[in-house]
Amino acid sequence: MDRRNFMKACAAAGLYGSALSSVWATDVTASGFYQQSFTSLDGESRGMTDYLGKPLLVNFWATWCPPCVKEMPDLDALSKEFPDVRFLGVAVDTTANVNKFLLKTPVSYDILVAGHRGIQIMRDLGNRQGGLPYTMLFDAEGSEQHRVLGQISKASLALELASLAG
Numbered sequence: 001m002d003r004r005n006f007m008k009a010c011a012a013a014g015l016y017g018s019a020l021s022s023v024w025a026t027d028v029t030a031s032g033f034y035q036q037s038f039t040s041l042d043g044e045s046r047g048m049t050d051y052l053g054k055p056l057l058v059n060f061w062a063t064w065c066p067p068c069v070k071e072m073p074d075l076d077a078l079s080k081e082f083p084d085v086r087f088l089g090v091a092v093d094t095t096a097n098v099n100k101f102l103l104k105t106p107v108s109y110d111i112l113v114a115g116h117r118g119i120q121i122m123r124d125l126g127n128r129q130g131g132l133p134y135t136m137l138f139d140a141e142g143s144e145q146h147r148v149l150g151q152i153s154k155a156s157l158a159l160e161l162a163s164l165a166g
Contacts, residue, residue, distance in 0.1 A: 038112035060134040063101040067151035074154040092118035
């Protein structure tokens with residue numbers, strides 16, 4: 001699927017969310033999420049269980065999503081500020097688009113590709129609108145601690161990360 005058709009499909013699915021929302025998780029579990037695997041940029045499958053054992057920030061994003069692109073430098077800076085928290089970008093995009101994008105805007109944290117199925121995964125994780133960006137924090141055991149729909153606030157997210165990193 002080329003970039004234009006991919007963008008049209010995602011827009012039709014309501015992916016380009018603009019509502020900002022930050023909520024504490026109550027009894028949402030992420031067990032299904034940690035059973036997922038995604039494709040690395042070199043084409044290998046990476047299981048989410050590899051990310052258990054340390055707190056984890058997961059950011060669903062796409063190359064064509066302006067708020068996603070705008071928050072990436074903040075996420076990269078936070079990943080360096082909080083080395084005890086693992087950061088993961090999950091692209092709702094194509095590997096080719098992501099590789100091309102990262103040549104211009106590199107980040108120091110892991111990037112995996114979910115493709116179009118990322119929409120359903122986000123919905124399963126509580127993002128009913130399927131909007132991007134969507135950021136989630138998990139503790140070391142994989143329990144959801146916090147989520148943000150829309151562009152993150154670096155200062156607010158830093159507070160959440162500090163409490164999670166302990």
